[in-house]
Amino acid sequence: LHGQALAEWVHQQADIMGTRVNVTLWHDDPSKGETLAGEVLEEMRRIDSLYSPYKPASDLSVMNTEAPSRGAADPLPISEEMTRLLDKALFYGQLTQGAFDITYASLGRYYDYREGKQPTDDQQQALIEAIDYRHVKLNTANNSVYYQHPAVYVDLGGIAKGYAVDRAIERLKNASVVHASVSAGGDSRVLGDKRGRPWMVGIKQPRGGEGVAITIPLADAAISTSGDYERYFIDDNGQWVHHIINPRTGKSTDELASVSIIGPEGFDTDALSTSVFVLGAEQGLALINRLPGFDAIIISRSGKVDYSEGLAAPE
Ligand code: ADP
Ligand code: MG
Ligand code: MG
Structure with missing residues (x-):
């Protein structure tokens, strides 16, 4: 009863993954709730540091550097988590017959929205054939990958924030939270309802x-x-x-x-x-x-x- 009297909503926000992240949760013990919200933001920062194309040491950047020169005989070992992300992304590539394609960035990386720049005609001609998710050869049995085309460049911007909000909600569920909302820009997930509404x-x-x-x-x-x-x-x-x-x-x-x-x-x-x-x-x-x-x-x-x-x- 004492704990319930203290229960309240906890909110935290931070700028992560190039967007505003909001965490809201209901907790019996608000100070534990604050700690949990902080852990959720930390988890999202971890995901950003692995899958950011802007961080040269991220798993994604390392893969984009290494995987084009690998082949069936010497595929690049990747984490199990990267395997799950790629597997899901390739699944949607197949389901949508290539409308969703994480290799769009082979050419798409040459857009610069801040500077108002687009790929040149030469880049367009040279790189359009590198866009094909089937160039990404993923082995889910041993967590390894290689790119079958030398100009392939993968970007996970179309799926990583959704994954991050899932991880956040999982973390909260494991801590027995039953009412929560996590959003990262346009990607949101809610756990339970908002206490009756x-x-x-x-x-x-x-x-x-x-x-x-x-x-x-x-x-x-x-x-x-x-x-x-x-x-x-x-x-x-x-x-x-x-x-x-x-x-x-x-x-x-x-x-x-x-x-x-x-x-x-x-x-x-x-x-x-x-x-x-x-x-x-x-x-x-x-x-x-x-x-x-x-x-x-x-x-x-x-x-x-x-x-x-x-x-x-x-x-
Ligand atoms: P937001 O980035 O606002 O969450 P989306 O979830 O729609 O919006 O993701 C858009 C991002 O997806 C782009 O910024 C880019 O990183 C990536 N992307 C763009 N075109 C494609 C595509 N055809 N297939 C997969 N990913 C794409
Ligand atoms: Mg998306
Ligand atoms: Mg999104």
Whole structure:
């Protein structure tokens, strides 16, 4: 009883993985709750340091340096965790027939959104063939990898934040927390409800719009939103150039403004939000409607909103 009287919400936030991370949890002992929230942020920093393309010593950077010169005879040993990330990413590559492709960065790495730079025509021609997730030869039996094409460069930005929020929620579950919310930019996951009420998660107004477009009530679920307004610039021809790349063309996609996917785990909702962004409304909805347990809210550049079958669409 004494402990319950003290129970309260604990909040912490930090800038990690190039975005704002928020942790909210309910705890009987607020000082233990604060410690736990700190541990969650620490876990997310650990994930960032392993999978950041910007840190030369990250596991990802080491893999991108080493794996292109390895082969079937001398594959690069990687951690079990990297194996799980690559395995999931390659699964979504296959499921989406290459719309989700972590090798998009073979060419996509030459976009610089801050500087407003795009790949040159020479880079486009030379590197487009390096984009193919099937070039990544992963062996899950012995945790090793090699790239079958010398110019392959992998980026996990389309899946790593969803993975990180899952790890955060796992940590809290193991500590017997029953009400929590963790978000990393557009990737969020909630544990339980908000003590008798659902968590209300907002989907931002796409592009230039202020505030929240749609609010979704959630309990025990993940939601990931991909938007063309997170990292972009407008090129000399007035084209909106953003960070989600169609692997077939090497260029940013132009049909959709925002895609939100709801499902049990962030690992999947993150990969699927990026996937549907590339696939477009029609193929994207068809994909989500055949995946049990997942829903989608898709906002087109025209302003049209599409909902998957599992969500009651307002008429
Ligand atoms: P956010 O970065 O806001 O979470 P997403 O989850 O949609 O948004 O991820 C976008 C990121 O995914 C890009 O910044 C890039 O790192 C990566 N990416 C871009 N295009 C693709 C693609 N076709 N397949 C896989 N990953 C991609
Ligand atoms: Mg994603
Ligand atoms: Mg994401």
